[in-house]
Amino acid sequence: MNMTPLKTLPVFESVARLNSFSLAAIELNVSQSAVSHQIRTLENYLGESLFHRQGRNLELTKEGRQYLDAISSSLLQITEATNRLKGQPTTHIRLAVYSSFAVYWLIPRLPDLKRLHPNLELSIEMSHGSPELSDRTADFFITVEKDKRGFSFESLYEEELFPVCSHQYYEIIKNRLNTATEEELFEKLYREPSLLSQFSLITAYSIYDRHTEDWRRWFAQLKIPIPASVQFHRFSHLMLAYEAAKHSLGIALVNDYMMNEKDNVLVRLPCSGFKTGDYFYLVHKESRKNEIAIKHLRSWLKEEAKTLPKF
Template identity: 30%
Template sequence: MKLPPLIAVRFFEATARHRSVREAARELHVTPGAVSQQVRRLEDFLGCALFDRLPRGLALTPAGMDYQAACGEALARIGHATARLAAGARRVVRVSCTPDFAAQWLVPRLQHFLQHAPELDVHVNSTHRAVDLLAEDMHFAVRHGLGPYPGLHAEWLLDDDLVPVCSPRLVAPRPWAQLADITGPRLLHDGTRDDWRLWCQAQGLARVDSGQGVVFAGAGGAVEAALAGQGFALVQRASVARELATQALVGLQAPAVKTPLGYRLVYRPEALIDPALRRFRDWVVDEGAQAGGISAG
């Protein structure tokens, strides 16, 4: 079996994924000229063109599309095997998500998972930035939005149905909140005022000025303020399941507002070749299902 030069395969795979010599060079920390040279070296080795060089960029030929799929899977296998050997018996799983999602949903559930998977280490990278999974050596990311996510496999994890919650102290002596308790000054906003505006419209609360209330940079600040009895936070129910169960927070007895937004687990298609990564994926998707987050989408 005659194998191609591995460095040329690596350079081709990055160029094919980005459809850009310049972006591939940036990822690989080399010059664009070096990338072009290695791609042409591979094409000479194979005896066929992998790209059509167009005035506005690159397009994969049919042969290039087939070869990209094979190279991506092969490089992933090599990477996973290398990581296992380098890490010894323990396998590292890297997942990226926002700080709020990490603190409110993922991390509280991880301890139970790790008790049953002692051979795994889960490293959580909390950031608001959409990471490049391959370039930044990240196995999974949880993304919030409508999608799609080109080049990645995306699985629905949680719905984003929003419910108002507050401290029981705010509505005492009643053990629950009701629509009459909602007022403009009591609104705790997450980033913008749009969520509360849409929720009030859906509930027919024309009397409530959704332009009032305090705005926080993230959902975590709004939840902390709600726990302190400062007002109502509008949150995804699964993110405050513990607080609702212990009655540190109480929810409003009103229909949740359905939205097309949701949380999705995204990863490169070849990631699940690795049994450790598949085990984490199976667990986190199951956790989403148990939280009531799986929908027909």
């Protein structure tokens, strides 16, 4: 029986995850030449090149990526089984999550996770786009991606945007619309939300991969086009739009999960929000669903999601 050279597999996984022969050598406590030798042995056995090497740049080939996806779960299961037998369950877990969700919703809640599971070691990988669903990226994901074979998906949150501004800008709106009281302003905007077009609007590129699309859809639900006279302040990311609104640059459309009632730095205007059509999912490898760290994190996130603001 022609057995796979098993010693090469942890080396391959380390090089692929770290994207570096030298970093893998440090992690494995061996020489870089030993790492190179193991990779050559595996490539010769498979009859395939696993990496593209161009100077200092290292990248998995298509075959290398497929092979890594296929063996990662097995390597993790071996490690998990070994740790369980030794009485040392794995407590470290890598979570890939969108940057705005991490900063405004997840991180403020982490002290509670630490209190409930003091031995859980969480590494957070922030992403501006949807992360690749792979063990080499993370162990657990919060993403709008919803379909990949071998992964488990649980709905966490349906995205909705609504208009907000700072307290200072709120006073500007109130004065310009000639409303003396908060009740008058709320009634006026509730009856005629298109009045927002008279003010500076803050738009984020990251949601729809283009500027002003967020506001175009907001106005579309009112069945009116964006007035040509609107002044826009353009930002690449929703986090920047949030900060711009906080500093009184205008009115922004933000997610409800970004609103922290304790901080009270932004005011939600009395206008309807709109659903973007995206759903956030809790995602992990189906084969890893019984791992202690994954079970604890999944359970905690589902409970915390029940506390998302309801406006």
